[in-house]
Amino acid sequence: MALELKSSDNKIFEVEELVAVQSETIKSLVEDGCADNVIPLPNVDSKTLELVLDWCKNHVDMKLDEEKLKEYEDKFIEVDQAVLYDLLLAANYLNIKDLLNRACQKVADMLKGKTPEQIRETLNIVNDFSPEEEEEIRKENLWAFEE
Amino acid sequence: MCLCLCCVVFIFLILIFYMKMMMGSSFPEEVLEHVFSFIERDRDRNAISTVCQSWYEIERWSRRRVFVGNCYAVSPVILIKRFPDVRCLELKGKPHFADFNLVPEGWGAYVDPWIEAASKAYPGLEEIRLKRMVISDDTLKLISKSFKNFKVLVLSSCEGFSTKGLAAIAADCRNLRELDLRESEVEDLNQSSGHWLSRFPDNYTSLVSLNIACLNSEVSFTALECLVGRCPNLRTLRLNRAVPFDRLAILLRRAPQLVELGTGEASDLRPDVFSPPDVFSNLLGAFSGCKELKSLSGFWDVAPGYLPVVYPICPRLTSLNLSYAATIQSSDLIKLASQCQNLQKLWVLDYIEDLGLEELAASCKDLRELRVFPSEPFGAEPNVLLTEQGLVSVSEGCPKLHSVLYFCRQMSNEALRTIARNRPNMTRFRLCIIEPRTPDYLTLEPLDVGFGAIVEHCKDLRRLSLSGLLTDRVFKYIGTYGKKLEMLSVAFAGDSDLGLHHVLSGCENLRKLEIRDCPFGDKALLANAAKLETMRSLWMSSCSVSFGACKLLGQKMPMLNVEVIDERGPPDSRPESCPVEKLYIYRTVSGPRFDMPGFVWTKDKDSALGLS
Numbered sequence: 227m228a229l230e231l232k233s234s235d236n237k238i239f240e241v242e243e244l245v246a247v248q249s250e251t252i253k254s255l256v257e258d259g260c261a262d263n264v265i266p267l268p269n270v271d272s273k274t275l276e277l278v279l280d281w282c283k284n285h286v287d288m289k290l291d292e293e294k295l296k297e298y299e300d301k302f303i304e305v306d307q308a309v310l311y312d313l314l315l316a317a318n319y320l321n322i323k324d325l326l327n328r329a330c331q332k333v334a335d336m337l338k339g340k341t342p343e344q345i346r347e348t349l350n351i352v353n354d355f356s357p358e359e360e361e362e363i364r365k366e367n368l369w370a371f372e373e
Numbered sequence: 374m375c376l377c378l379c380c381v382v383f384i385f386l387i388l389i390f391y392m393k394m395m396m397g398s399s400f401p402e403e404v405l406e407h408v409f410s411f412i413e414r415d416r417d418r419n420a421i422s423t424v425c426q427s428w429y430e431i432e433r434w435s436r437r438r439v440f441v442g443n444c445y446a447v448s449p450v451i452l453i454k455r456f457p458d459v460r461c462l463e464l465k466g467k468p469h470f471a472d473f474n475l476v477p478e479g480w481g482a483y484v485d486p487w488i489e490a491a492s493k494a495y496p497g498l499e500e501i502r503l504k505r506m507v508i509s510d511d512t513l514k515l516i517s518k519s520f521k522n523f524k525v526l527v528l529s530s531c532e533g534f535s536t537k538g539l540a541a542i543a544a545d546c547r548n549l550r551e552l553d554l555r556e557s558e559v560e561d562l563n564q565s566s567g568h569w570l571s572r573f574p575d576n577y578t579s580l581v582s583l584n585i586a587c588l589n590s591e592v593s594f595t596a597l598e599c600l601v602g603r604c605p606n607l608r609t610l611r612l613n614r615a616v617p618f619d620r621l622a623i624l625l626r627r628a629p630q631l632v633e634l635g636t637g638e639a640s641d642l643r644p645d646v647f648s649p650p651d652v653f654s655n656l657l658g659a660f661s662g663c664k665e666l667k668s669l670s671g672f673w674d675v676a677p678g679y680l681p682v683v684y685p686i687c688p689r690l691t692s693l694n695l696s697y698a699a700t701i702q703s704s705d706l707i708k709l710a711s712q713c714q715n716l717q718k719l720w721v722l723d724y725i726e727d728l729g730l731e732e733l734a735a736s737c738k739d740l741r742e743l744r745v746f747p748s749e750p751f752g753a754e755p756n757v758l759l760t761e762q763g764l765v766s767v768s769e770g771c772p773k774l775h776s777v778l779y780f781c782r783q784m785s786n787e788a789l790r791t792i793a794r795n796r797p798n799m800t801r802f803r804l805c806i807i808e809p810r811t812p813d814y815l816t817l818e819p820l821d822v823g824f825g826a827i828v829e830h831c832k833d834l835r836r837l838s839l840s841g842l843l844t845d846r847v848f849k850y851i852g853t854y855g856k857k858l859e860m861l862s863v864a865f866a867g868d869s870d871l872g873l874h875h876v877l878s879g880c881e882n883l884r885k886l887e888i889r890d891c892p893f894g895d896k897a898l899l900a901n902a903a904k905l906e907t908m909r910s911l912w913m914s915s916c917s918v919s920f921g922a923c924k925l926l927g928q929k930m931p932m933l934n935v936e937v938i939d940e941r942g943p944p945d946s947r948p949e950s951c952p953v954e955k956l957y958i959y960r961t962v963s964g965p966r967f968d969m970p971g972f973v974w975t976k977d978k979d980s981a982l983g984l985s
Contacts, residue, residue: 311400318404326407334411342423354426363429366455367419369960370447373440 229256230264231279237272238264241279248282250321269319274312277302281325303332307348405431415440437461442909444482444506445934448963449490460499461525462491466506468912468957469862470887472530475914475955477940479970482506483533492519500525507531513538517545525551535560536590540569547577551609553584561590568593573600582609586635586671591615602627608665611635614673619652622659629662633692636671656682670694670720677705687712691739694720696746703729703757711736717773720744723759723780730763734770742776743767750780750807761788768795776801783814784841789823793830802827803838809865809890812842819843825850828858838862848872852879860885870897877901887912894952895922902930910959914938918956921949926958927976934961937974944974 227243229252243261247253255261267275281302288295305313310332317326337345346353353360400408409432412418422432438461441447452459466482484506491498498520508531516523523546528534536559542552570593573580580600585592592615601607607628612621616637625631656679660666666686672695680701690713695701699722701709706721707729716737723745725733733740745763749756761784767774768791775798784806793799813820820841828834828851835857839847843866851858852875859882867873874897876886886908894917905911905926920937923944927935937944938955965977 314404315400318401318407330404330408331411333408337408337421338412338414338417340417340420342420345420345424351425351428353424355423355429360423363423366447366451366962367422369962370441370451371439372415372419373442 229261231275232264232266233270233272233275234268235272237275239272239275239279241282242286245279245282245286248285248322249278250323252320267320270316271312274309274316277305277309277313278316278320278322278325282322285324299328303328307336402427402431406435409435413438434458439463441465443959443961444484444487445966446909446959446961446963449487451963452487453490453494457494458497459491459495460497461502462487462495462498462500463502463504464506465504468505468887468910469885470889470912470914471505475889475912477938477970477972480938480973481966481968481970483968484508485512488512488515488519492516496520497522499523500527502527502529503531504529505531507533508538510534510538510541514541517541520546522548524548527551527553527555528557529553530556532558535562536569536588537562540572543569543572544574547574548579549577550579550606551582552580553582553609554587555584556587559588559590561588568596570600571596575603578603579606580604581606582633583607584609584611584635585613586611588613588615594620598623598627604628605630607631609633611670612637614638618675618679619656622652622655625659625663630665631663632665633668634663634666634670635694636669636673636675638673653679653682657685661685664689666690668692668694670697672698672701674700677701680705680709683709684712688714691715692718694718696720696722696744698722699724699748707732713737715739718742720746722746722748723757724748725763726758727760727763727766728758730759731766731770734766738771739773740767740771741773743771743774744778745780746778747780747805747807755782761785764788765791765795768792773798775799778803778805778838780805780807782807783811784820784823785813785815786818786820786823786826787813787815789820790826793823793826797830797832799827799831800833801836802831802834803836803862804840805838806840809840810842811840819846821847821850825854828854833857836860839866840864844868845872845875848875852876855880855883857882859883861887863888863891865890867891867893870894873897874900877904883907884909886910888914888916890915892917895919898922899926899929902926905930905933905958906960908960910957912955912957914955916956917952919950920944920947920953923953923956924949924976932960932962933958934965934975936969938972939974940972 228240229243229246231239231241231246233239243256247256252265255265270278284298285295288298310329313325314329314333317329336348340348405428409421412421418432418436422429433456436456437459439452439456439459440463442465444464444466464484464487467476467480470476482505484503485508492515496519499522501516508528513534516526526542542549592613594616597616601610601624608631610624610628610631611633612635614637618637621636660682663686667689669683669690675698677700687709693713693716695706702724703726706725710719710729710733714736717739718741719733725745745759759781761781764777764779765788774796777799784804812818821844824839824843824847828837834855837855837858839862845868848867851861858880861876861883870893873893876883877897878901893913898918899922923935923937936957937953938957939953941954944953965975969975969978
């Protein structure tokens with residue numbers, strides 16, 4: 227049983243149902259009987275969708291081989307930052323638990339050991355605290371809540 | 374035309390900048406929360422919280438584990454306002470020198486207001502870990518009634534409660550996994566309703582860890598046996614002196630899955646009488662059945678003849694605590710230790726002697742932590758053949774050794790230099806030469822150079838305790854080389870304020886400094902006042918800091934609580950130049966405390982009492 231998925235940039239992907247329903251989002255659509263036509267995924271571009279479907283396919287194929295699967299997952303998640311974020315958002319949108327966990331873990335590992343300024347730089351986040359606010363939080367963190 | 378092009382380029386660049394800017398903050402909140410769930414360390418969570426306002430909010434709502442290193446540095450109100458949904462709370466109270474009875478009774482560190490507040494704000498609280506705090510039976514009862522999912526209670530060096538409080542915990546904490554009373558003082562109230570252990574309901578089976586080693590009171594063996602037998606996940610069991618060694622076999626057969634065991638007392642078993650012989654073989658069989666046992670402690674009054682019952686498990690042991698085994702002498706200790714080839718942690722009495730430590734160095738190549746305690750600390754003469762040589766041997770033979778606590782009666786600069794060169798990976802080094810101001814026994818010189826070698830070579834040294842004859846020079850070395858040093862303990866050392874100044878001005882990462890009986894006064898303290906805001910706390914007792922300086926410091930540094938602890942009466946009943954008995958200074962975001970006893974004075978006390 228094959229499903230058709232359409233990425234945000236209008237590329238069609240033909241996928242086995244068994245593979246596609248690793249996404250809880252798609253699974254719900256199938257169960258509700260809404261998957262007869264092409265399923266539009268406006269939040270996922272073709273590049274990311276291809277990767278996601280590769281993950282799903284391999285999780286079906288290697289289901290019984292824990293070691294092989296782990297090797298695959300470790301290699302899969304070694305992507306550059308921009309791709310990682312796209313995967314993270316796609317996994318969230320498509321509700322693929324294990325991919326979401328893996329991607330979140332990877333991003334978390336990127337943040338560990340960094341100062342706030344380094345984190346802001348890594349993720350291009352603007353500091354919207356006033357210097358006084360930031361100092362107050364920093365003081366409370368350091369004086370009250372740190373080893 | 375050119376201007377138009379510039380505008381277009383300008384707008385284009387702004388769009389790119391905006392898109393880049395949006396990349397990081399375009400994560401939906403639930404995704405960020407999910408990412409944060411993989412971040413547990415306080416330091417990392419604190420970093421995340423200051424990235425931007427939205428991250429601050431998401432982080433504070435999702436922080437489940439909170440550590441408070443000084444209960445007076447913050448208040449329950451501030452905690453709850455900042456973190457609305459905490460599941461695991463850890464609090465520390467009295468300063469470390471309380472372990473040596475330097476903090477008078479009634480000083481503070483009451484946990485009751487914290488639990489009172491938590492009982493209303495955190496119904497989902499699961500874990501409470503306290504160190505050096507005072508907790509009442511009423512509070513234990515409150516815990517048992519307020520938190521339906523309560524799982525872990527660890528009371529480390531705590532006091533103020535009795536077996537009545539423990540009974541409440543046993544009776545009502547249906548989901549309790551861990552009850553650990555390590556080194557706490559527990560009052561025994563002979564309950565008419567039966568022993569507190571029997572208050573665990575018959576259908577209670579979730580115990581994973583029980584440490585009652587510090588209890589002086591009797592234990593109902595029947596209740597204990599039943600409890601152990603019906604809890605299949607029990608992995609840690611540390612018994613107290615009231616549990617006879619020979620009945621241990623019964624417990625071990627009920628719980629062969631144990632990973633950590635603390636034995637009870639064995640004085641019933643006389644060393645010269647091995648009958649009934651089946652007691653020995655029974656114990657041997659029981660121990661052999663414990664295939665997961667990795668940690669052993671207790672051994673109160675164990676007759677050396679019974680030691681071989683643990684031989685089957687020795688090769689698997691990674692942790693051995695023989696610091697209460699006063700009946701086991703050198704040769705038996707050597708026999709025991711030499712069979713523990715996988716030992717990582719050893720706590721032992723100085724009965725092990727230099728010879729035993731030499732054997733240890735040869736057999737236990739994976740040793741990481743060694744503590745040697747004095748069997749007769751108050752004796753005038755040495756009662757055992759334990760010198761600096763033992764420590765040197767271990768430092769030579771054990772490449773992973775990084776944490777040391779060593780009590781001895783003689784030391785030399787040469788030995789310290791050798792130890793430093795052997796073990797540059799040392800992270801914790803606490804040397805306690807029993808007699809204060811003892812010089813290098815070979816040269817009769819101070820031990821400055823020896824300790825200097827330690828701080829110079831051990832670049833990752835985080836904790837250091839000094840002893841012996843020491844001048845200001847050792848502090849110069851510490852200030853110069855101790856860049857990673859976080860905690861320093863000093864007693865009977867130094868010549869002048871310069872010593873204190875070296876430490877305060879040089880040790881960049883210093884968090885806790887505790888000093889007793891040193892000639893340190895006002896100058897260094899006032900000159901380094903700002904440093905005190907970068908540390909958790911400073912303790913000084915029997916030094917030369919005047920009351921006047923304390924007042925000045927309190928005025929100069931409003932974010933510090935400068936506590937003068939003086940049992941001779943109010944400090945202003947003496948001249949301002951008079952040195953205070955004890956001084957405890959710590960930074961705080963919650964201002965002055967209002968639970969001070971009469972012998973504690975801070976600058977705010979007078980205003981709190983409405984006096985001028």
